[in-house]
Amino acid sequence: MNMKISPIALVTTAALLLGGCMVGPDYHRVQVPVPARFKPLPGWTLATPSAEAPKGDWWTVFNDPxxxxxxxxVSVSNQTVRQDYANYQAALADVETARSxxxxxxxxxxxxxxQRTAGSTGAVTNSGALEGSASWSIDLWGEVRRTVEENKATAQASEATLANATLSEQTALATAIIExxxxxxxxxxxxxxxxxxxxVPAGTDQSGRHRHRHALGRDHRQNPAGKRPIQPYRPWRGPRPVRACHRGPGGQKSGRPHR
Known part of the structure; x- marks a missing residue:
């Protein structure tokens, strides 16, 4: 008994088999054995990073109008955040372009x-044309699908970058206002x-304020009951000039300066 295989069925079967083949192996994250809890510190658990998740209105805890x-x-007017948002939108557009x-x-x-013909008649003729085209490149080796996966990963990274940039700029603003x-x-x-x-006058220098506080404390120590009035501050005019005198043989002062 002779069996005949249709060429169309053969081509279809080959296309389906080749369609399951993709360029390169699938990415799998390396599995590292990590304990669920750390024995020395029983209160610690594994973290679950979610950089792309919104952080909410966390600044309301400060109760500052x-x-x-x-x-x-910040998410509307900050130029850094707007640039990261534009990068995220471009990454999403790359995903749709690759998927198409x-x-x-x-x-x-x-x-x-x-057109009008030359001559005495001057006849007018109209003509039109309508053309259509169709093309389809079958992704036999999975190149397009790998590109879609790559662009999706890039878009996910851009989303995380946008969320972190927004949080960083919001934190900087809150820190500046608190300071x-x-x-x-x-x-x-x-x-x-x-x-x-x-x-203490408004224009008193730093040294004058220190001397006044020292004099004020001394008056309080001498008179804790407050019976003596506190003397007002008098600015310091510098040390008094000291004149050295020469004593003669009899112990009397002479007008000559001592050398």
Whole structure:
């Protein structure tokens, strides 16, 4: 009994078999034996990184109206975040472009022509053309599918980069505002302390303030009950000039300076 195999069936079978072949092996993450818990530190567990996950409105814990007002604008107005967002959108577009190569490509083109013949009649003729094309490159060796996988991994990395950049810029903004609040509080505290000290003018230098605090503490130690009034601050005018005198044989001072 002779069996005849149709050429169409043979070609179809070969295409299906070759379609299952792909260029290169599949990627598998290297398995490293890691314990679920660490014996020396029973409270520690394995981390589950999720860099691409949104972090939420974490800045609301500070309860600062200025931080709550400015933080949402980071993802819109910050140039670094906008650049990373554009890179992420480009990576998604690359995935769709690579995936489109798995499907047939269809093309349609048309053209029209209108012309008038020379002569006494001057007849006008119209003509048109409609053309169509179709092409399909079968991904026998899996090149297109590997490209799609590569672009997906790149898009995932771009998404994580965008999330980390957004969190970094939001943290920088919150840190700057908190440092500003701290500086304002320190300035207010220094101004309050200066107003408490009596007799210290606004333009007193640093050395004068130190001497006044020293004199104030000495007066309080000598008179803790506060019976004697505190002397006002007098600026220091420098050391007094000392004149060395020469003594004569009889012990009397002479006007000659001592050399």
């Amino acid at each position: 200025l931080i709550n007002q400015l933080e949402p604008s 190569s798995l499907f047939p490509t269809l093309g349609v083109s048309s053209s029209t022509t209108r 500003l609040r701290t500086s304002d509080a320190n300035i207010a505290l220094l101004q309050k302390n200066r107003s408490v000290l009596p007799g």
